[in-house]
Each structure stands twice: as C-alpha cells, then as structure tokens.
Amino acid sequence: xxxxxxxxxxxxxxxxxxxxxxxxxxxxxxxxxxxxxxxxxxxxxxxxxxxxxxxxxxxxxxxxxxxxxxxxxxxxxxxxxxxxxxxxxxxxxxxxxxxxxxxxxxxxxxxxxxxxxxxxxxxxxxxxxxxxxxxxxxxxxxxxxxxxxxxxxxxxxxxxxxxxxxxxxxxxxxxxxxxxxxxxxxxxxxxxxxxxxxxxxxxxxxxxxxxxxxxxxxxxxxxxxxxxxxxxxxxxxxxxxxxxxxxxxxxxxxxxxxxxxxxxxxxxxxxxxxxxxxxxxxxxxxxxxxxxxxxxxxxxxxxxxxxxxxxxxxxxxxxxxxxxxxxxxxxxxxxxxxxxxxxx
Amino acid sequence: xxxxxxxxxxxxxxxxxxxxxxxxxxxxxxxxxxxxxxxxxxxxxxxxxxxxxxxxxxxxxxxxxxxxxxxxxxxxxxxxxxxxxxxxxxxxxxxxxxxxxxxxxxxxxxxxxxxxxxxxxxxxxxxxxxxxxxxxxxxxxxxxxxxxxxxxxxxxxxxxxxxxxxxxxxxxxxxxxxxxxxxxxxxxxxxxxxxxxxxxxxxxxxxxxxxxxxxxxxxxxxxxxxxxxxxxxxxxxxxxxxxxxxxxxxxxxxxxxxxxxxxxxxxxxxxxxxxxxxxxxxxxxxxxxxxxxxxxxxxxxxxxxxxxxxxxxxxxxxxxxxxxxxxxxxxxxxxxxxxxxxxx
Numbered sequence: 280x281x282x283x284x285x286x287x288x289x290x291x292x293x294x295x296x297x298x299x300x301x302x303x304x305x306x307x308x309x310x311x312x313x314x315x316x317x318x319x320x321x322x323x324x325x326x327x328x329x330x331x332x333x334x335x336x337x338x339x340x341x342x343x344x345x346x347x348x349x350x351x352x353x354x355x356x357x358x359x360x361x362x363x364x365x366x367x368x369x370x371x372x373x374x375x376x377x378x379x380x381x382x383x384x385x386x387x388x389x390x391x392x393x394x395x396x397x398x399x400x401x402x403x404x405x406x407x408x409x410x411x412x413x414x415x416x417x418x419x420x421x422x423x424x425x426x427x428x429x430x431x432x433x434x435x436x437x438x439x440x441x442x443x444x445x446x447x448x449x450x451x452x453x454x455x456x457x458x459x460x461x462x463x464x465x466x467x468x469x470x471x472x473x474x475x476x477x478x479x480x481x482x483x484x485x486x487x488x489x490x491x492x493x494x495x496x497x498x499x500x501x502x503x504x505x506x507x508x509x510x511x512x513x514x515x516x517x518x519x520x521x522x523x524x525x526x527x528x529x530x531x532x533x534x535x536x537x538x539x540x541x542x543x544x545x546x547x548x549x550x551x552x553x554x555x556x557x558x559x560x561x562x563x564x565x566x567x568x569x570x571x572x573x574x575x576x577x578x579x580x581x582x583x584x585x586x587x588x589x590x591x592x593x594x595x596x597x598x599x600x601x602x603x604x605x606x607x608x609x610x611x612x613x614x615x616x617x618x619x620x621x622x623x
Numbered sequence: 624x625x626x627x628x629x630x631x632x633x634x635x636x637x638x639x640x641x642x643x644x645x646x647x648x649x650x651x652x653x654x655x656x657x658x659x660x661x662x663x664x665x666x667x668x669x670x671x672x673x674x675x676x677x678x679x680x681x682x683x684x685x686x687x688x689x690x691x692x693x694x695x696x697x698x699x700x701x702x703x704x705x706x707x708x709x710x711x712x713x714x715x716x717x718x719x720x721x722x723x724x725x726x727x728x729x730x731x732x733x734x735x736x737x738x739x740x741x742x743x744x745x746x747x748x749x750x751x752x753x754x755x756x757x758x759x760x761x762x763x764x765x766x767x768x769x770x771x772x773x774x775x776x777x778x779x780x781x782x783x784x785x786x787x788x789x790x791x792x793x794x795x796x797x798x799x800x801x802x803x804x805x806x807x808x809x810x811x812x813x814x815x816x817x818x819x820x821x822x823x824x825x826x827x828x829x830x831x832x833x834x835x836x837x838x839x840x841x842x843x844x845x846x847x848x849x850x851x852x853x854x855x856x857x858x859x860x861x862x863x864x865x866x867x868x869x870x871x872x873x874x875x876x877x878x879x880x881x882x883x884x885x886x887x888x889x890x891x892x893x894x895x896x897x898x899x900x901x902x903x904x905x906x907x908x909x910x911x912x913x914x915x916x917x918x919x920x921x922x923x924x925x926x927x928x929x930x931x932x933x934x935x936x937x938x939x940x941x942x943x944x945x946x947x948x949x950x951x952x953x954x955x956x957x958x959x960x961x962x963x964x965x966x967x
Contacts, residue, residue, distance in 0.1 A: 280732030283761070291733060291759055298740045309720065309755050318756035320720045322672065322775050330755065332722045332771055336762045376653065376664045378676045380769045382726075388624035389635060396642045411653050412662035415635055416678045417627070420764010425724045427676055427771035431666050 311439060317370050317430070319437055329430040329437060331366040335359050337421035344470045346387060346422060349394035351474070354489055356398020356424075361493045362512070363428040364406055365565040368498035369510035371438040372430035377403050379413035382423040395424070406495055436502050443507035443526035443570040447596040450579065452494050452588050453566030454487055455515050455538055456558045460546045461488030483542045487564070494567040500582050501569055508569040514561040518568060520603070520617020526570075529601040532594035532615065534608045555605075561618070570596055655783060661714050661774070663781055673774040673781060675710040679703050681765035688814045690731060690766060693738035695818070698833055700742020700768075705837045706856070707772040708750055709909040712842035713854035715782040716774035721747050723757035726767040739768070750839055780846050787851035787870035787914040791940040794923070796838050796932050797910030798831055799859050799882055800902045804890045805832030827886045831908070838911040844926050845913055852913040858905040862912060864947070864961020870914075873945040876938035876959065878952045899949075905962070914940055 283291065296312070305312050310327060311319035317331035335358075337343050345355040360377070367374045379399060383392065400410055408428070461484035465473055478486060493510075501508060507526055511518045523530055537558055547557040571579055576592070583590050597604075605613045627635065640656070649656050654671060655663035661675035679702075681687050689699040704721070711718040723743060727736065744754055752772070805828035809817055822830060837854075845852060851870055855862045867874055881902055891901040915923055920936070927934050941948075949957045 280734050283727060283729055283731065283733060283736075286733050288759060291736065294733065294737055295740045295759075298737060298744050305755075306751070306753055309753050312753070312755045318720070318722070320755065320773070322719065328666065328672065328773075330720065330722055330771075330773070332724050332756065332758050332769075334724045334726060334758050334760045334769065336726060336760055336764075338763060339761060375666065376662070376674065378662070378674055378771055380676050380678045380724075382678060382680060382764075382767060382769075383627060385627055387627065389627060389630050389638065390624050392627075392635065393638055393642060396639050400642050407650070409650055409653050409656070411649075411656045411664065412674055412676065413639075414676050414678050414769070415632060415639075416680055417683060418680045418764055418767065419682060420680075420726075420762055420767075423726060423762065423764075423767070425676075425678065425758070425769045427674075427722055429664070429672075429674070429773075 311437070317366050317372070321434065327432050327434050327437065329367055329370050329372040329432055330427065331363060332425060332427040333363050333366065334423055334425040335362065336423045339421070342465065343421070344474055346391055347474065349390055352391045352394035353398035354478070356395040357402045358489065358491060359424045359426060360399045360402035361491050362565065363426045364402070364495055365493035365510040365512070367428055367430040368493050368495040369508050369567060370430070370432065371436060371498050371502035371508065372432035373499065374403070374406055374408040374428050374430045376429045377408055377410045378427040379410055380425040381413070381415045382418040382420070383415060384419070384422055385417055387422055438501060438505045438508040438569070440507055440509055440522050440525035443522050443528050443596045445528065445596055445598055446573065447506055447570035448573050448576060448592050449519070449530065449568065449570055449594045449596065450590045450592050451538070451566050451568050452497055452583065452590055453492065453564055454540055454543070455511065455564055455566055456543050456560055456562050457484050457487035457540065458491060458564045459560050459562035460543055460557060461485040464546070484546055491565040493565055494588070496586060497567055497583060497588055501579070504575050504579060505569040505571050508567065511566040511568055512563045514559065514618070515568070516559050516615055516617050517561065522568070522570065523603060523617070527599055529597040529599045529603055530594055531597050531601065531604045531606060533606050536591060536593050538591045661710050661716070665778065671776050671778050671781065673711055673714050673716040673776055674771065675707055676769060676771040677707050677710065678767055678769040679706065680767045683765070686809065687765070688818055690735055691818065693734055696735045696738035697742035698822070700739040701746045702833065702835060703768045703770060704743045704746035705835050705909065707770045708746070708839055709837035709854040709856070711772055711774040712837050712839040713852050713911060714774070714776065715780060715842050715846035715852065716776035717843065718747070718750055718752040718772050718774045720773045721752055721754045722771040723754055724769040725757070725759045726762040726764070727759060728763070728766055729761055731766055782845060782849045782852040782913070784851055784853055784866050784869035787866050787872045787940045789872065789940055789942055790917065791850055791914035792917050792920060792936050793863070793874065793912065793914055793938045793940065794934045794936050795882070795910050795912050796841055796927065796934055797836065797908055798884055798887070799855065799908055799910055800887050800904055800906050801828050801831035801884065802835060802908045803904050803906035804887055804901060805829040808890070828890055835909040837909055838932070840930055841911055841927060841932055845923070848919050848923060849913040849915050852911065855910040855912055856907045858903065858962070859912070860903050860959055860961050861905065866912070866914065867947060867961070871943055873941040873943045874938055874947050875941050875945065876949045878949060880935060880937050882935045
C-alpha cells in the first residue's frame with residue numbers, strides 16, 4: 280500500500296482525476312473538470328456555472344481557539360466563506376449559491392455554530408450569495424466546514440490556469456506571505472492572550488491570517504484581459520507553479536519587484552529569515568495572481584487603482600525551456616521550485 | 624451555551640436557516656432554499672439546477688471496516704454516490720455534476736482512496752454524472768466523504784416535500800427497515816468473518832445496507848404526477864413526517880398495507896421485536912416515498928411494473944386535524960411520532 284505522504288496532495292488528485300475520467304469520460308457540457316480553481320458546467324447554451332468546494336478542518340486549517348467564543352467563531356465563518364469566494368474570484372466569475380456541510384463534535388455549543396454561520400452568511404451576503412442548503416452531521420473528530428460555492432459567468436469568459444503566454448507579465452494583488460507569518464505570531468502567543476484582544480489590537484499580519492480578503496471585483500475586472508489567473512491558497516511558488524504547469528510555460532521572477540511590506544519585513548528579521556524566504560513560504564493569502572499581455576498593463580493598473588488596490592508586477596512568463604527562475608537583486612539567477620503547503 | 628443534543632439536527636437546521644435568511648434574503652433566483660431533499664437555483668429562465676450535499680463520516684455513517692480492503696472501499700464509494708443520487712431522484716431531477724471533498728487521516732493508504740473513488744465514479748457514471756471537482760484534505764479525525772451533487776430539471780417540474788394534498792395516497796418503493804436491520808446483523812458478526820465473504824454470501828438485509836438502490840428512473844417518472852416526494856434517509860416515520868410538516872397535512876397508515884419482506888420478518892422475530900417496530904425503526908433505506916392522487920394509481924403502478932418495481936400503498940394523506948395515525952390490523956388506532964435517526 281502507498282502512503283498519502285508518498286504521493287502528496289497533487290499526486291493524489293492526479294490519480295483520482297484519472298479514475299474519474301476513465302470511468303466516465305468528461306461529457307461535453309463539463310467545460311472544465313478537476314484541476315483548476317473551480318470546475319465549469321454548461322447546463323445550457325450561453326452561460327456557465329462555476330463550481331468549487333473547500334474543506335476547513337479544525338487544528339489543520341484553523342485554530343480550535345476560534346471555536347471558544349462567538350466573536351471568533353463569526354470571524355472563522357467569514358474566513359471559510361472568503362476562501363471559497365476567492366476561488367470563484369480567481370475564475371473571474373460571480374458567486375451565487377453556497378451549500379454548507381458541517382461536521383460537528385458533540386461538544387460544540389449551538390451558539391458557536393450559529394456564530395460561525397452568521398459569519399458565513401454575512402460574508403456571502405455581501406457578495407450577493409445565498410446559503411441555500413447543506414448538511415450537518417456529527418463527527419468523532421475535529422469540527423469541519425465544507426462549503427460548495429456555485430458561481431455564474433458568461434460562456435467562455437472564465438479565466439483559467441492554462442492560458443499564460445510567453446511574454447505575459449505576472450501581477451499579484453494582496454499581501455504575499457502575510458497569512459503564514461500572522462499564524463506563526465498567533466501560535467507564539469498564549470491563546471488566552473490573543474483571544475482576549477479585539478481584532479484591531481492584533482498585528483496586521485495576524486489580522487491578515489484571521490480575516491483574508493477575496494479580490495472578487497478585481498477578478499471580475501480581469502475578464503477579457505488576463506490570460507491565466509489563480510488565487511494563492513498554498514503559497515506564491517506553488518500556485519504560480521500550477522499556472523506554469525497548466526500553461527506549459529516557464530517564468531522569471533525579480534527579487535526587486537516582489538512586495539516588501541513593512542510588517543512582513545519586520546517579522547522576517549525577527550525570525551532571522553530573509554524577506555524572500557518569508558515571501559516564498561507556504562501561505563494561504565488568497566492573493567490574486569494573474570498573467571496579462573504587457574500592453575494591457577496601463578489599463579489594468581488604472582482599473583485596480585480605482586479600487587485602491589496595488590499590483591506588484593513580479594515577473595514574466597517565459598518559454599518553458601527557460602524553467603522557473605528568480606533574478607536576485609545582484610543579478611544572480613536562482614532556480615525556483617513550485618513548493619507550497621504540504622497537505623499530507 | 625446550548626448542547627447539540629438539546630436542539631437536535633432539525634432544531635439546529637432551523638436555527639441556521641433563520642440566520643441565512645435574515646442576513647441575506649433569499650433572492651428570487653433561489654427557487655427553493657434550505658429544508659428539502661435538495662435546493663433549487665434558477666440561474667436563467669426556463670431551467671433549474673437542483674443541488675444537494677451529504678457527508679458520510681467513518682464510524683458514524685459507515686463502518687471503518689470498509690476502509691480495510693479495496694473491494695469494500697469501492698462498495699463504500701458506490702454507497703456514498705447512491706445516497707446523493709437518491710436525493711436528486713427524490714426531486715425528480717437528473718444528476719449531472721458531482722464535487723467530492725475528502726477528509727483523510729494520514730494513515731489511509733492511497734489504494735483505498737482510489738478504490739473508494741472508483742466506486743463513486745462508476746456509480747455516478749452509470750447515471751451519466753461526472754465528478755468534476757472537489758477537495759482533499761487531511762484530518763486528525765475519522766475519514767469523511769462530502770459530496771455535492773448538482774442536477775438539472777425543467778423549470779417548475781421538481782417534486783418537493785410541500786405539495787401533499789388531502790386524499791393523496793402514499794406509495795413507497797424499496798425495502799423499508801432493511802438497512803438498519805442489515806447493519807445490526809453486520810455489527811453482530813466478527814468483522815473478520817463478514818469481511819472475508821463475497822457480497823452475495825451475505826444476508827439480503829446486509830446487502831441492502833451495503834449496497835442501497837437510488838430509484839432515479841422512478842423519481843423522474845413521477846414528475847407531473849406526484850404531489851410530494853422524499854427519499855427515506857432517516858426512517859419511514861421521520862421522512863414521511865417531513866412531508867406532513869412541509870405540506871401542513873396529517874396521514875393515516877395501515878398496518879396490513881405495510882411491506883412485510885421475508886428477510887425483515889425473520890430478523891424481527893430473531894430480535895424479539897414486532898415487524899412493525901422493525902419497519903418503523905430509524906433506517907437509511909433510500910426508499911422513495913411519494914404522494915399521488917388516487918386516480919393516478921393505475922398509471923403509476925403500470926409505469927413502475929415496467930421497471931420491475933413494486934409499490935406499497937401504505938396509507939393516505941389526511942386533514943392535519945386528524946394527526947398522524949396507524950390503523951392496526953385489529954382496526955385499533957395508534958398515534959405515530961415522526962422520529963428517525965438521532966443525528967446528535
């Protein structure tokens with residue numbers, strides 16, 4: 280028998296994809312199957328339904344401390360919703376309908392579950408999305424929240440991972456590396472210490488972990504312009520790696536173009552690691568990463584400025600023969616590996 | 624704080640439904656929200672998407688013994704798919720697209736996961752449904768499988784729980800009570816004993832538990848005829864109770880019209896319980912329960928006979944003032960309670 284560790288998350292997904300496709304060939308109305316931020320179904324001519332699902336397990340995807348108090352449970356609910364909205368955003372689509380499955384230990388109080396739900400419902404409500412169904416069940420294990428989110432988009436408009444082209448410039452919106460740093464800061468505190476604070480009293484990195492942003496409007500604004508897009512849920516290198524693999528491309532990043540937020544820089548110094556290691560660490564930041572033609576840069580830049588969003592143009596797509604490289608500030612070249620969060 | 628046990632599954636669902644609806648009023652394009660076998664979304668004029676999701680947790684919804692060997696894992700995968708197909712069948716819809724979320728303990732071998740997936744993919748494939756996406760994650764708790772299944776139906780054609788009318792007769796297709804009896808038989812054996820057997824060597828009740836049927840064609844054939852329909856996933860009384868509550872109706876069942884399968888009768892005798900207690904016990908049989916006008920009985924009967932399906936006409940819908948009653952063979956009357964499987 281083979282262990283999960285041996286094959287890893289993506290190895291497992293590839294095996295499962297093979298099983299699905301060999302046992303039932305992908306019908307024509309499935310425009311996009313396993314292997315992107317979301318799948319696409321065309322039940323009728325002219326429009327497409329974009330589908331994603333995501334499971335968050337206590338102690339694995341979030342700290343159990345979030346289940347100790349209603350206000351933290353609400354923040355957790357917001358986070359669970361945001362994570363899914365981010366996947367739909369990364370397709371350029373509009374979320375519409377959510378289904379929520381909860382796996383509940385018998386000890387979790389109903390008020391905590393309600394608080395969790397309030398956070399989800401409010402966050403979905405803000406993007407005009409309704410929780411229309413789901414499932415509740417008991418589990419002997421840690422609490423889990425599994426959300427399926429369905430979105431809508433005009434046929435052919437979705438932005439997938441596979442469209443990056445040689446010469447495209449790579450843009451990122453959001454704070455790379457902030458979430459992982461914030462989580463490690465929370466873990467370094469006494470639980471009772473941070474649990475008692477207001478969100479605003481926490482470090483910006485901790486806030487980034489607790490309350491990520493889904494760049495929904497930005498994702499939709501890139502429809503028709505971006506050739507490829509993904510949300511960073513595992514880490515910059517891993518998720519850009521998904522685009523490179525799906526598009527059959529290489530890329531070059533530039534150290535001096537990477538974002539260098541004050542908070543992350545300070546944290547890295549404190550940890551005794553380089554800023555670049557902090558930026559490249561596995562982190563679920565829900566940044567939007569996209570590839571556009573250089574000629575579209577001014578228009579995209581202007582559109583995002585209207586939303587007060589900053590884009591970091593971190594590199595460009597290259598011929599696959601060039602590999603995946605980082606050009607350091609001293610012009611030396613370093614090979615990159617598309618590693619991210621180890622799921623197993 | 625309130626315990627889950629105090630409010631129960633349906634109490635919890637009602638609370639969560641209230642939260643969802645107060646934080647974001649159900650938009651017009653959500654034709655049916657929380658509280659039926661599936662929800663309904665109308666993204667465009669003219670057709671509807673039927674959505675359901677269901678979580679199966681090891682040791683809670685299935686025996687962990689199913690994860691010990693590939694052939695049992697495949698049967699488990701078939702069962703997980705069937706449970707969801709049954710929900711779509713109970714709306715009269717056609718399943719189309721599945722999303723599968725797996726929560727995996729680190730110790731489960733990849734071959735077992737693949738076998739599980741083969742079972743799901745094959746069962747979905749048989750009803751022309753493609754697994755188009757999903758999620759895999761690790762959990763420190765028991766393995767879980769959460770499936771979201773989307774189906775398609777013409778606008779207004781879905782059969783919901785709320786349409787039962789006074790005078791309707793109540794039909795059931797499938798073996799009521801068989802699954803719970805089969806599970807208790809398996810639990811009474813040594814695991815090593817049944818694990819070594821071929822499926823065909825097991826008792827028909829055990830087979831009913833392991834390999835339930837989803838009555839998809841039957842469900843679709845009842846579109847335009849059935850006023851209300853549900854699949855029995857908790858037990859006859861509980862699930863008929865859902866129809867009565869949603870429709871605002873009462874009902875009378877007749878002891879002498881209830882199915883009395885040979886295997887279940889023998890099992891009940893062996894357990895020292897009455898057949899009726901065995902029939903009314905909480906059981907996830909995935910029988911189809913529906914309400915039609917008496918004048919449609921011959922046509923429905925004929926249609927189901929073509930599929931070799933037997934219908935038991937177990938009673939009729941009555942005015943709500945009459946309550947929920949059983950007429951015994953000796954013509955005495957007994958009040959019924961809509962109790963089913965205790966989820967919490």
